[in-house]
Amino acid sequence: MRLLRVIWHRKGTVAGALVVAACLGALYFLSAVRIYESKAQLLVTQSSPDMVNGSTAGDGVTSSLIPTYEGLLSSPVVVEGAIKRLQKLPGSARVDFNSIPVEKWPKVLKDHLTVDNPRKTNMLQVRYRSQSPEAATSVVQSLIDSYLEFMERNHKDVSAEIMTVLDAERIDVDQRIADKEQELLQMKFDVQDLGLRNGTNVVHPAVQAVVQINNSLVEVQQQRLQHQAALSIVQQTYQNGGDLRQHLIEFEPTLGRELLTSALGLDPESLKTAANVEQQILQEQAKLDSYRDHYGPRHPKIIELQRSISNSQQYLIGLQRRGSERLANLQQNQLGPMLIDLLQQKVASLIQHEQNLLWQYNEAQTQAVALSGRMAKLEISEHELDRLRINYESLLNRIESIDMHKNRANVRVTVVGDPQSDGSPVSPRLTVVAFLVLLVGGGFGSVMAYVLDRLDDRFRSPDELRAELGLPVLAIIRQLPPSTETGPNSLELHAHPQAPHCEPFRTLRTTLAMSIEGRELLAITSSEPGDGKTTVMSNLGVAFAQAGRRTLLIDADLRRPGLSKKFDVRGMEGLSQVLTGHEETGAHADRLIVATGIPNLDILPCGSRPLNPAELLSSVRMSELVAWGETHYDQVLIDCPPILAASDASIVARYTGNLMLVVQPAKNPRRAVIHAAAELERMQTNVIGLVVNRADEDKKREFYGYGMDYDYREESDESDEFSSSATRDNFATPSREAA
Numbered sequence: 001m002r003l004l005r006v007i008w009h010r011k012g013t014v015a016g017a018l019v020v021a022a023c024l025g026a027l028y029f030l031s032a033v034r035i036y037e038s039k040a041q042l043l044v045t046q047s048s049p050d051m052v053n054g055s056t057a058g059d060g061v062t063s064s065l066i067p068t069y070e071g072l073l074s075s076p077v078v079v080e081g082a083i084k085r086l087q088k089l090p091g092s093a094r095v096d097f098n099s100i101p102v103e104k105w106p107k108v109l110k111d112h113l114t115v116d117n118p119r120k121t122n123m124l125q126v127r128y129r130s131q132s133p134e135a136a137t138s139v140v141q142s143l144i145d146s147y148l149e150f151m152e153r154n155h156k157d158v159s160a161e162i163m164t165v166l167d168a169e170r171i172d173v174d175q176r177i178a179d180k181e182q183e184l185l186q187m188k189f190d191v192q193d194l195g196l197r198n199g200t201n202v203v204h205p206a207v208q209a210v211v212q213i214n215n216s217l218v219e220v221q222q223q224r225l226q227h228q229a230a231l232s233i234v235q236q237t238y239q240n241g242g243d244l245r246q247h248l249i250e251f252e253p254t255l256g257r258e259l260l261t262s263a264l265g266l267d268p269e270s271l272k273t274a275a276n277v278e279q280q281i282l283q284e285q286a287k288l289d290s291y292r293d294h295y296g297p298r299h300p301k302i303i304e305l306q307r308s309i310s311n312s313q314q315y316l317i318g319l320q321r322r323g324s325e326r327l328a329n330l331q332q333n334q335l336g337p338m339l340i341d342l343l344q345q346k347v348a349s350l351i352q353h354e355q356n357l358l359w360q361y362n363e364a365q366t367q368a369v370a371l372s373g374r375m376a377k378l379e380i381s382e383h384e385l386d387r388l389r390i391n392y393e394s395l396l397n398r399i400e401s402i403d404m405h406k407n408r409a410n411v412r413v414t415v416v417g418d419p420q421s422d423g424s425p426v427s428p429r430l431t432v433v434a435f436l437v438l439l440v441g442g443g444f445g446s447v448m449a450y451v452l453d454r455l456d457d458r459f460r461s462p463d464e465l466r467a468e469l470g471l472p473v474l475a476i477i478r479q480l481p482p483s484t485e486t487g488p489n490s491l492e493l494h495a496h497p498q499a500p501h502c503e504p505f506r507t508l509r510t511t512l513a514m515s516i517e518g519r520e521l522l523a524i525t526s527s528e529p530g531d532g533k534t535t536v537m538s539n540l541g542v543a544f545a546q547a548g549r550r551t552l553l554i555d556a557d558l559r560r561p562g563l564s565k566k567f568d569v570r571g572m573e574g575l576s577q578v579l580t581g582h583e584e585t586g587a588h589a590d591r592l593i594v595a596t597g598i599p600n601l602d603i604l605p606c607g608s609r610p611l612n613p614a615e616l617l618s619s620v621r622m623s624e625l626v627a628w629g630e631t632h633y634d635q636v637l638i639d640c641p642p643i644l645a646a647s648d649a650s651i652v653a654r655y656t657g658n659l660m661l662v663v664q665p666a667k668n669p670r671r672a673v674i675h676a677a678a679e680l681e682r683m684q685t686n687v688i689g690l691v692v693n694r695a696d697e698d699k700k701r702e703f704y705g706y707g708m709d710y711d712y713r714e715e716s717d718e719s720d721e722f723s724s725s726a727t728r729d730n731f732a733t734p735s736r737e738a739a
Contacts, residue, residue, distance in 0.1 A: 001467070006453040007446055009460055014445030021441025025433045034425040035129050038136035040144055041417030042124040044069050066117055069413065070124055073115045073147055079106045081146030086139065093138035096130050109139065123416075133421035140419035151413055165229040170395045177388045184381045210364040210380050217357040218387045222394055224350040231343040238336035274319055281312045459665040459673065465690055468670070469677045474660070474689040475508035477501070477536065486568045488597045493539040497546070502539070508691065509543040519688070521630055521656035523556075525640040525649035526663070527676035532693040533662040534562040537637050545600035549634035552593070553603040554625075556638045556652050558613035561606030563639045569594050574605030578625055579616040586628035602633075617651045626655040643676045650683040662691045 130136035555563035640649035653659040
């Protein structure tokens with residue numbers, strides 16, 4: 001609230017800063033080059049036949065590969081393809097490149113290109129900014145065409161390589177089948193086999209062992225073929241400098257899902273944990289929906305469920321981000337050797353396993369032949385032929401699958417939003433410029449207003465005084481004309497009662513007289529010396545006296561007695577003698593009281609200046625003096641030292657019960673006044689309000705918000721006399737002595 005008051009007071013400074021910011025914003029808006037933007041959207045989907053079951057591990061790998069396809073859009077090969085297309089277009093479609101050498105076109109294109117992936121989607125958004133909307137659309141279209149061409153060409157190259165490896169293996173297996181059939185036919189002819197063996201259920205254990213080893217050997221040989229084909233693809237792609245990251249999914253059946261996810265930082269335990277967390281989120285969301293029907297949004301159960309759901313979602317996001325960052329950080333020189341090493345280890349392991357099985361197979365075969373003779377050998381040959389035929393069929397199915405998908409990549413990129421521009425510039429925008437003008441201008445103006453306010457350590461208005469101190473402003477008194485007189489003639493209210501600057505004293509008198517609490521006893525102080533508290537109290541005493549109230553002024557400033565000096569009674573015995581004397585307090589005071597020459601107004605001078613003023617003011621005789629004054633006068637006003645100079649005012653206020661603080665805003669620093677009010681509050685002093693003294697005539701309207709020019713002198717003398725007498729009648733009360 002204080003900052004708002006400061007800004008309102010210095011609204012001219014804030015308005016000036018806004019005007020300057022508006023001028024600069026208008027200059028920028030009118031002179032800035034118009035920039036247009038064209039954008040398109042791509043959808044990345046998984047279409048691999050190995051992923052049709054929608055396994056969780058496969059979905060995780062696809063999400064991790066999104067940064068790879070995002071990076072490919074700005075890769076050199078795609079950018080070069082887009083530039084070749086741009087060179088074939090008219091000059092209006094490449095206005096951003098006309099004055100730039102061709103070798104710098106890729107850098108310019110990348111500087112104006114933005115590719116991002118909206119959170120939790122498989123979408124890629126491509127944006128390009130240009131000085132022409134047509135040129136922006138042409139660049140985005142050329143980039144997308146180059147990207148799609150690269151994806152299709154790269155997929156076909158991989159499919160052709162796999163076909164070459166598998167076809168060579170198929171020819172070899174086919175030749176081995178032919179040789180084995182010829183050998184089996186010769187063996188049947190030698191043993192004169194009539195096919196009766198197929199009808200018996202009796203098989204020798206040695207033959208059973210050979211059959212089991214043969215089945216295991218078939219399975220291991222199939223795995224070896226798959227791994228050798230994958231190794232050949234990786235080695236050739238790595239040697240050609242191709243990007244291996246986009247083919248990781250195709251190697252997933254070969255490498256094994258656990259091995260691939262482990263290489264990407266996605267271990268099976270993490271995937272299982274992620275699935276459990278997703279299930280927990282669904283359960284907690286359902287529970288939250290049911291709670292919302294019975295509880296409010298601030299209920300602890302609602303807040304706890306929301307916090308738990310948020311934490312679970314953050315965990316899933318972090319898990320996905322780690323996989324994405326792991327894959328995105330894999331460079332070509334890291335990924336290639338890693339995959340080659342993994343595949344070589346797997347192939348070597350399978351070859352060793354195959355050799356072991358072959359050795360076992362040969363041993364079992366030797367035993368079977370020795371036990372069963374040529375019949376066992378014939379049976380073994382038949383099983384070996386079956387193994388070769390199964391292997392051959394597997395190769396045919398693999399080749400057929402690749403041939404069916406040779407024109408369809410495992411990861412499909414589809415354009416779902418064609419490149420387009422709405423024709424309106426994205427920079428500069430009037431709304432953005434206006435917002436920045438308000439933000440910068442208002443912020444700079446507010447900072448300037450705050451700095452100026454900190455440098456100007458003065459109160460500016462009664463509202464600010466009330467807000468800072470929490471005290472009401474009882475009266476606002478303007479700067480009084482200087483006077484060379486002494487005694488009663490130095491009091492403006494007595495010398496010029498009809499002057500307009502005397503009216504605030506009457507207002508203050510009225511405020512005090514009409515208050516609910518008793519104000520017959522009143523101590524007056526200020527924050528610093530020279531604030532005019534003595535002048536205010538003297539004129540206030542005259543105001544009470546003019547209203548017919550017997551008023552006593554006591555000069556309790558035993559350090560610098562200004563009241564005694566004003567009434568020219570310095571050197572006379574007074575308060576200090578009463579407080580140090582042994583005579584009865586009331587009689588002693590009554591003897592030392594001096595008439596001021598103004599009807600109904602008396603003064604008790606300060607007397608001699610003692611060495612211990614605080615101790616004297618704290619004595620019982622001071623309490624007796626105040627009680628005596630209350631019974632013999634209608635109004636008692638006590639002048640006290642400034643509160644920051646001494647604690648005398650708080651001591652006297654304990655006897656009077658009321659204290660009034662005089663403030664001079666043009667002189668008193670804000671910190672000093674706040675400190676004075678805090679000091680009075682610390683001493684539990686009842687401060688009834690503030691009197692603003694010496695208001696600057698030139699700034700009174702700006703500072704106080706209203707004028708003080710009401711002048712009685714335009715009225716007739718009869719009206720003045722009637723007004724003065726009426727005022728006296730209103731405030732005159734019978735004295736306590738008369739009562």
